[in-house]
Amino acid sequence: MAGAGSGRRRSGGGRSASGGGGAATAQRRRAPRRSEEGLIPVLAAAARDVDGIVRRPPTRPAVRTKFQVVALLVREERARVMGDAELGQARRTEQLKRLDGVATLLAKIAARDTSLLALLGDDARVSEAARTLKATMMRAGGLEPPEEPEEPAPVQPEPGAEKRVVPRSVVARQLANPFLAPDFEAAAERMAGRPRRLAGWELLEPLFRSFEQAPAGAPACMPLPGGQLVQVPAGRELMPHQAQVVAATAAGHRTYLLADEPGLGKTAQALLSARAAEAYPLLVVVPNVVKTNWAHEVRMWTPERQPTVVHGDGEGVNGFADVVIVNYELLDRHVGWLGDFGFRGMVVDEAHFIKNKGSQRSRHVLALSQRIRERAPRPLLMALTGTPLINDIEDFRAIWQYLGWIDDEKPLGRLMTALEETGLTPADRGFSAAARTAVIDMGIVRRRKIDVVADIPARRVADLPVELDGAVGRSIRAAEEALTRRMVERYHAALAARSEVSDGLDRELVRRVAATELKDSSSKGGGENVFTMVRRIGQAKAGLAADYAAQLARNVGKVVFFAKHVDVMDTAEQLFADRGIRYASIRGDQTPKAREKNVTAFTDDPEVQIVVCSLMAAGVGLNLQVASNMVLAELSWTDAEQTQAIDRIHRIGQSEPVTAWRIIAAQTVDAKIAELIDAKSGLAARALDGAGEQEDAGATDVQLETLVGLLTEALEAEAARG
Template sequence: MARPGQRRSGGARPDAGAQRRRAPRPTEQGIIPVLAEVAREVDSAVQRPPTRPAVRTKFQVVALLVREERARVMADGGSTEAQRAKQLKRLDGVATLLARTAARDTSLLQLLAEDARVSDAARAFKATVMRAGGLEPPEEPEPAAPAAPVTGTESQVVPRSVISRQLANPFLAPDFEAAAERLATRARRLAGWELLEPLFRSFEYAATGAPACMPLPEARSLSAAHHRELMPHQARVVAATARGHRTFLLADEPGLGKTAQALLAAQAADAYPLLVVAPNVVKTNWAHEVGLWTPHRRSTVVHGDGDRVDGFADVVIVNYELLDRHVGWLGDLGFRGMVVDEAHFIKNKSSQRSQHVLALSERIRTRTARPLLMALTGTPLINDIEDFRAIWQFLGWIDETQPLGALQTALEDTGLTPADRGFYAAARASVIDMGIVRRRKADVAADIPARRVADLPVELDGAVGRSIRASEAALARRLVERYRAAVAARAEAAVVDGIDLELARRVAAAELKDSTSKAGGENVFTMVRRIGQAKAGLAADYAAQLARNVGKVVFFAKHVDVMDQAEQTFADRGIRYASIRGDQTPKVREKNIAAFTGDPDVSIVVCSLMAAGVGLNLQVASNLVLAELSWTHAEQTQAIDRIHRIGQSEPVTAWRIIAAQTIDSKIAELIDSKSGLAARALDGAGDEDASSSTDVQLDALVGLLTDALTADGVA
């Protein structure tokens, strides 16, 4: 038997629990040893991936308390310099351990951002750790309810056409059903129970492994306007709306047509006027989709101070960044429906855009009994289960403290409490039935084509956009002058009524020849390149959103400067990418291809359309962004075929970024129209040659000229 004070040389070691239960030495008292112990637990857990939410919460709490304790030590005037140095050294030890842990799982770094949300669970754990370290946690302030939109502030504006609408209809019709619903009460069996935290955790504890999706009815019809047809999975959401469902968290993967579903749901619910809040890069596309799917409804897009807003439109589209200027009149317009696109943008409830969205939703629900509210996102969860909180609050399922309305009733009807074993499964099912709809491409593969090209119109704002439109107008005037000069030089007998298309084609050919033979000056090639440069940031922004939603994305561009700008955007956002360019050695090229196809952290590959359009297999991705248009359909198809190959298990979507109201749109139409000719030539159905790049360039100039002549009254 070992004598007192003698170290054991063999036998069993004391159990870890006994070691933790011993009285701490004087140097181990206080908050720092508690933080060190929790940090070691976190580091040990992170070494056994995946990192669970509870571990992430502990990491964030320790990091916050290390930061606060460091500030307290630095400000402690009652300690000597040596005592402060000793405390800071111990804190540095904990911080070093946290840094090593974050290096194992870099996603933990997001929890340290200035705008990172501190969940209720994190606040509760923080209080527990502080008490264990002998500190008294501060009292948490009561959470503030979302403020109603404030009008009259300096930054806010009211467009003139909106004032006209208000004057034309100064009194909104009262909705007595809305007031009755808000006053309705019932006995609450679950009164006194904390329900929000169990609701969030039900998606972790009761997960089934299958996508969360409410029961949806079969659709009777797939038909839509302009002889368009919905895909069956889209039609089922519209059918659910027609049957009376009014709140949806539509979390389908990108490429499954969430925009069309939202617009046709609004039509089924007669939810007009409808407010759409979307990222800047897609707001022009929303207006385009309104014209396609609900052509009898007018849309208006809010830009800047709203000088061009149509206050009488059925659908008002605004981007998140402009809400602070327009939230006042938007809150008073009387919307009966609201769609929030890329709804994960509002996950941080302390952000201004989140507060504006929640305030607008509250205004709509106050005035309308059963408004249509739809949150669209392919990634409803970014870091934590509680990312649901802001989205559920927007939909009116919860408030700051408890479930509301139908969700509260559904929980009451389960007959269970959070203490019962079956509560989490029942609670998860109750939330899903409120309107969560999640379908993956693989789930509805039979609905969608194996390959499709989806156009995404973007608007070129600001000085760059104005300059490009001015250059296009100058080119059109030059073509018109050439055409009129040619007409004037003709003999009177040769003059034809209306536009002479043969002459227009000769004028366009002469302009094209000058453009290719002369250096300098504005021409169709320099203008298209400038459009590509102007689209680069928007295209990169959309590719970044796709990468966050679906994983790996292929990004194609024609020009090096467009690739450079896109890569800088990805680097600024902390997105890892690979690059495939024409000036690379074979060794570098293979290394970058391997990084994209084999490294799960490399989300995007930026490809030169000329250097990477052939000979590559990138089928690890099923989404592709065409930042610049090709001059031929074949070149575009070759790029898409980098991911649409034998072995591709998912439907492929190529997102074509098109600058609205520019020659870019005309080029896209021409490429599509030439595809049939190319197919016939390749299939041997005729003697025609497949269309060349010169055909598209020439026809684009002919279209520019004929449009200008028509505008001048030449019919």
């Protein structure tokens, strides 16, 4: 339907200036005030009429039509007022305020009869009666309605549209926010970035070549402020290099290709930057393996903000959350409502996943970022990747487009303006260096561990929570519930056998019941117990842990992968083979000669990216400091085993800080075991500084305390339910 802006103002008011009541009548007739002229008074009167009728249900079809027409004209009149260059600022402000008053009344009407909200959608059908009424109201407001265009041909749905879903909670949020004011700042910025002197020049290829031909030691990081203090939650500490990016965002920077090496805290930088920019709601697109970890990090770094994670068809999505986290594989199903959600910021983790612009996930990511840039004033857009910029600059074409720096043909916005301001063309000698600087200043940030070695501990453990989805996850949680239920029944049976009545939780009895369960689990008998459950969790995590190790290998080079069980090692090695990643293997059944051959392959052959190690066979006596990152796919029962594994790479000769990525199955006994190991070994902040002696509690204590924790939580929950 054509907008009001295309209508023509009608001359006169439709009545003759002469004749009728004579001069005396003309003197008695009050001249209309300016506030009573135009379309807005007509809309206000119609809205009041609808308000009065809706108070006496049911709402008749004619009233519904009037409600829809008023809402359409409010939007179109707002756009016309905003785009009228001849309108003074004071007059524009006055008219927008009056339009807001009409919109507020419509919102109250819709709150009384929520069925009216369906008439506000972009896809709502506009009947012939509504078109006729709209023309009538426009003429009453002094506007000539435009001619109606011919009915367009039906639009064919894009491939995959039939699979798309809209979670009910998201619908509720959209209905709660039916009026969204249009934004014109993004369009103004696109106009400002149009080429003038460089019009007609091919610019993208020279930009790419400027990175490929950069001299050794050329800067790869934008200028960043230093020394700023960034407020973080109690118990958290932000490293200086992290604070620099947050400070730059607070100062107004809004687009980043954040390419710090893994282990330098890109997630925290992104979340605190979103807080500094007030970029909420925030969309976060991530690989599946780190989806749960992002929700954990949101709660840790910005506890005042609520995350929601999209799983499957989105049944559990909270449409009113501040941070929406979705993995690449689900974009096909959810891209529709995500594009209409009203995000003010977007973070893409492991952004090299979108390097192939022809892939479906790349198209979805680019479409979402374009939608956000069109609707939000200066949104925060961040692409996170640990991949070195010197790999293949073509990999970053899609990332630059996601950030709004370029399109398919040319630089855009501020980048084009910066290139114009160099005063150079691609034919000039200094263009390459100036162009590279212009791109870097758009927001490329690249720091290596060795660059910020003073900021970070010499070695540390970083937990990566993962979600066990599907039948395997349900089976493991059911087994944990069965184990807990068995201990609860034992506890109540022991209480019933006593002659005296005990008030509250008998913690000594809890410990005895847990000890009995542990003894039974250690015996030769079969059945589900704490040991078989931990084994199954390790098997379920194997693919996720291997996937993360593969990502690390791509980003930072060599990686050590530790597991306890052979089947976990087998799963990991199969995944590496399927992805064309060369690996070495160190197992307990190898001869000394085979073991030495595999160690040499990992340490000396640059093509061998990963070594898969048995925690028992390779935990001691190996020197693997050619790597500074390791993945602990399965948990040990003691900190000593974990520390021995980390010491394979944290040795004399290691020139970089060491990070051990510990894969934790969220919402399972796995998380409890990790907490107990850390509590008993003094790893309060996941930092291993190697200072002081640590007391090793022993495997049996951790096993017992795990069962005690499970039983205690179950009994406390039972008591709370009454």
